[in-house]
Amino acid sequence: MSQTLQKLVVGLTYPPALSLCLMAIAAGLLFLRHRRIAATLLAVAIAWSGLWSVPMASDWLRGKLEARYPPVDEATLPSADAIVVLGGGMRYGWLDRPEVRAEDLENSRLAAGARAWLARRAPIVILSGGGENGGTGSHGSEARMMATAITRLGVPTSALLLEERSRNTRDNAQFTAQIAQARGAHRILLVTSSLHMPRAIEQFRGEGIDAIAVAVPERARRISWKERWFPSRSALWRSGRAFKEFGGLLMIRIQN
Structure with missing residues (x-):
């Protein structure tokens, strides 16, 4: 097509x-x-x-x-060769907080990746996200923004690898697989939203990567009749x- x-x-x-x-x-x-x-x-x-x-x-x-990939406690995950966090927008409002912990950010992909790394599930974190013109725009790639943010959550820059060329999920899988395979990483913990996870898992497994889902919820709390x-x-x-x-x-x- x-x-x-x-x-x-x-x-x-x-x-x-x-x-x-x-x-x-x-x-x-x-x-x-x-x-x-x-x-x-x-x-x-x-x-x-x-x-x-x-x-x-x-x-x-x-x-x-x-419902296909419900959230799990990162500490219960199996060990892997790498943690892969997919970008989902370049806005991280919690960066403005004077003190922030990964445990406090239920709906953050970066926080889920940080929690998995802090639980020693894998030695490296690959951040996947391009930007304007494949990452060469004036604002830089999303992966660089993600790197700045995740270090606030306790992951050192020495543990990070950046994939900056992707512009969609297929690119995420293809370019991240190249980085992972070059590092001898065959089993990964794949972090993205629970909504996006079914498609992301299929794309990564299609690239020959053994991907384990680490789904992040996007819950909308609705209390009143009007909100529902x-x-x-x-x-x-x-x-x-x-x-x-x-x-x-x-x-x-x-x-x-």
């Missing part, structure tokens, strides 16, 4: 994008005087984004992926991320 088509498919995983596409088709059908079909398609387009903007619906969808059932942009975005992961898994199946 061409990269252009793949990008189109990924774009349509975001519910409003698919809804707009369906609305455009409905407009064309209306122009051709197929009013009943156009009205049905328009209703489906509105309902699609409306449904996945409901937090409980979004959580249910995400749960189908997150009132449509929100955040829920819509979270649903889009889940559909992207399902789409990515489908692409892997097709390519294999």
